[in-house]
Amino acid sequence: MAGGGTGGHVIPALAVARELRRRGHDVVFVGTERGLEAKLVPAAGFRLEKIEIGGLNRVGLRQKLATLARLPFVTLGCLRLSASAVFSMGGYVAGPPVMAALLRRRPVVVMEPNAVPGFTNRVIGRFVAGALVSFPETARYFSWAEVTGLPIREEFFRVPPKPPGEVLNLLITGGSQGSRTLNRAARESWPLFRKAAFPVRIVHQTGSAGFEELRDAFAQCGLEGEVVPFIADMPAAFAEADLVVSRSGAGAVAELAAAGKPSILVPFPFAADDHQTRNAEAMERGGASRVVPDAAWNGEQLVSLAGELRPRLEEMGAAARKFARPGAAERAADILEQVARDFN
Numbered sequence: 001m002a003g004g005g006t007g008g009h010v011i012p013a014l015a016v017a018r019e020l021r022r023r024g025h026d027v028v029f030v031g032t033e034r035g036l037e038a039k040l041v042p043a044a045g046f047r048l049e050k051i052e053i054g055g056l057n058r059v060g061l062r063q064k065l066a067t068l069a070r071l072p073f074v075t076l077g078c079l080r081l082s083a084s085a086v087f088s089m090g091g092y093v094a095g096p097p098v099m100a101a102l103l104r105r106r107p108v109v110v111m112e113p114n115a116v117p118g119f120t121n122r123v124i125g126r127f128v129a130g131a132l133v134s135f136p137e138t139a140r141y142f143s144w145a146e147v148t149g150l151p152i153r154e155e156f157f158r159v160p161p162k163p164p165g166e167v168l169n170l171l172i173t174g175g176s177q178g179s180r181t182l183n184r185a186a187r188e189s190w191p192l193f194r195k196a197a198f199p200v201r202i203v204h205q206t207g208s209a210g211f212e213e214l215r216d217a218f219a220q221c222g223l224e225g226e227v228v229p230f231i232a233d234m235p236a237a238f239a240e241a242d243l244v245v246s247r248s249g250a251g252a253v254a255e256l257a258a259a260g261k262p263s264i265l266v267p268f269p270f271a272a273d274d275h276q277t278r279n280a281e282a283m284e285r286g287g288a289s290r291v292v293p294d295a296a297w298n299g300e301q302l303v304s305l306a307g308e309l310r311p312r313l314e315e316m317g318a319a320a321r322k323f324a325r326p327g328a329a330e331r332a333a334d335i336l337e338q339v340a341r342d343f344n
Contacts, residue, residue, distance in 0.1 A: 001046075002097040003089030004031035008251055010040050012111060013089045015151035015329040016336075017046055023333060030078065030097040037093075049081060053096055075099045084340035085109065087332065088128075090121045102127055107339035110142075111332060113150040113250030115278035117141050129339045132332055134254065134325065135282045148332060149257075149325020150250055155235035156258035157326050164242060164313055167199045167224075168306060171241035176230060178207015179247060181294050182266060183214060186245075188299025190221040196303055198310065201225045203237060235259065242313055243306060248280035248291075257323035262288065262316030264305055269294045288320035 001017055003009040010031075017027045029048045031037035041048040078100035086101040088094040088110045098120070101108050107129035112121050115135045122141060125131065131142035139145035174182040186204050193200050202225035206214050211229040218227045231237050238244070238259040246252050248265040256263050265283060267276035283289040290309065292301055309316065 001027060001029045001087050001089075002094040003091050004029070004035040004037035004041075004093040005091050007036055007040075008113075008249060009089040009091045009093070010035070010037045011251070012113070012151045012329075013087065014040060014044050014046075016087060016111075016332045018044070019329045019333040020336065021046075023337070025337075028081065028083070030081070031093050035093060051077065051093070051096055053092060075103075079104060084344055085129075085336050087111070087336055088121070088124075090118045092120065094120050098124055098128075105343070107343040109332070109336055109339060111148075111150070112138055112141070113254065114138070114273075114275040115282045116273055116275055118272055118275065129343065130335055132328070132335065134250065134323075135279075137282065146331075146335070147325065149323075149328040150254040151329040151332070152251065152254050152258055153235065154326075156238065156255050157324065159235055159239045159259035159261075161260060161314070161317060162239070162242060164310070167201050168310060169240055169242045170200055170202045170225075170245065170306060171204075171237055171243070172202065172245045173205040173231070173234075173237075174207060174247055175249070175252065176205075176207065178205065178209060178211075178229075179266075179268070180210075181297055182245060182247075183207075183210060185298050185302050187214060187217060189302040190218065190223055190299075192299055192303040193306075194222055196307060198307065199224075200306070202227075203231075203240070204228070205231045205237075243309060245302065248276040248283070248289075250275075250279060253279050253283055253323070254325075256283070256288070257320050258326070260317045260321035260324070262309065262313045262320060263290075264302070264309070265289045265291050266294055266297045267291070283320070283323065286319050286323060288316055288323060 001013045020027050029041045075096040078097045086108045088098050109130050111132040113134045125141045131145040132148040133145050204227045208229045215227045244261050244263045248267045265280035267280045280291040284291045
């Protein structure tokens with residue numbers, strides 16, 4: 001299992017790893033000491049082989065030269081790892097083990113959850129045995145691809161359609177760390193929502209930074225709802241929501257699709273290769289979302305779009321569910337078993 005650094009790389013790989021382990025296979029991860037895999041992988045009971053490597057994309061010249069100098073040696077070190085197949089979530093950590101597998105003529109299967117592949121997956125796309133993608137348009141970057149979606153919690157798929165009511169239930173989340181842009185716009189929206197022609201209830205996950213100030217200010221604004229630093233049961237929060245305001249990372253759009261939730265997506269503008277914008281645009285083309293650039297997002301936009309989209313929420317929710325792909329971890333395990341048999 002190659003790929004690490006962020007939860008977006010590690011958590012889906014862990015879902016596939018658990019399914020492989022359930023089927024009796026031995027699973028080994030390759031990652032770094034500083035990535036999130038150093039904590040999550042051993043905690044899940046898997047072995048982690050650590051390497052020292054940095055990124056090549058969106059880094060300074062010194063970092064790029066240092067990585068290029070180390071890359072051949074780290075790749076050679078990965079040649080000692082014996083594997084029937086390699087599963088890659090992309091990211092700079094995946095580079096050496098994937099190149100080592102290709103040199104040893106071992107099959108590589110990549111999972112690319114973004115509409116436009118990241119740097120590593122773009123480089124190796126024509127050399128891998130297969131790619132598991134979330135958007136049909138992503139398939140053109142690979143010699144063979146199947147739309148499987150991204151492994152996410154089954155509870156999201158069990159969220160039932162929610163008929164609209166008199167009160168608009170609005171969920172705002174910038175992810176577990178929060179988003180300053182979404183937090184600022186939400187605060188700007190409170191006095192405007194009080195004057196709106198429809199009642200609203202707001203649940204806002206702020207992240208830890210600035211939570212107390214926002215919580216105290218919301219308590220004085222006169223609106224129904226709650227401001228919290230973190231939502232542990234996000235599927236339950238989705239079930240209560242009529243409309244979700246969110247960033248558009250791969251995990252976020254996969255959860256919105258699985259739950260069939262209409263959304264306003266505000267892509268993080270500094271995401272690698274601007275993949276959040278591409279993800280959001282794919283959802284918008286499918287009729288599931290409206291996209292607003294980070295620089296244009298404010299409280300007035302939020303209130304205006306909430307009112308504009310109210311009559312279309314059921315239609316948008318049905319469109320979102322068309323992007324849902326249940327069983328992604330199981331299908332990934334199927335394909336890994338298949339390529340391992342075919343190549344070995």
